Amino acid sequence: MQTNGQDTENGKGMPDINADENMSGATNLNDALADESELDKKQHELNEMKDKYLRLVAEFDNFKKRTAKERIELMQTASRELMVSLLDVLDDTDRATKQIESAADINAVKDGVALVFNKLKSTLQAKGLKPMESLHTEFNPDLHEAITEIPAPTDDLKGKVIDDMQKGYYLNDKLIRFAKVIVGK
Incomplete structure (x- = not known):
């Protein structure tokens, strides 16, 4: 039984702070502790969220850098x-230049230059370079x-390419240089 906020059942005469929640100005201590704990x-x-956010921002900044x-x-x-692949062609060109200076047979020089040129073309084709075939094709402003x-x-x-002034090239099927052409009208 309770009288004036005191616990008479235990006989200690101590006030029960949780005895009357409806008393003016009285608050439940457990609720206050629960609110503070919450x-x-x-x-x-x-x-924790601020720390995670700051770490994520720093990690993203490091990723960008x-x-x-x-x-x-x-x-x-x-x-x-x-x-590196063109160094072989450069070496062959150096050797051909030395041979040209001392060569007496013009046909041997022509053959040597043709070999070096063919090696250059095959090296570039192996790396994905492909010449554009435009002679006698319709003029296309996207390519020519x-x-x-x-x-x-x-x-x-009429309306076709008559002559190539400068060949166009593809690299791995992507146009890298337009062909400069003369068009028939």
């Missing part, structure tokens, strides 16, 4: 493989750059 819990969760560095290194060394137009020698060559 607030501490939410603050702890917030701090690392990929930018890798991209720069890749661009600097992208042509390395091609250059018209230098001039001349009267077509025959009616079937």
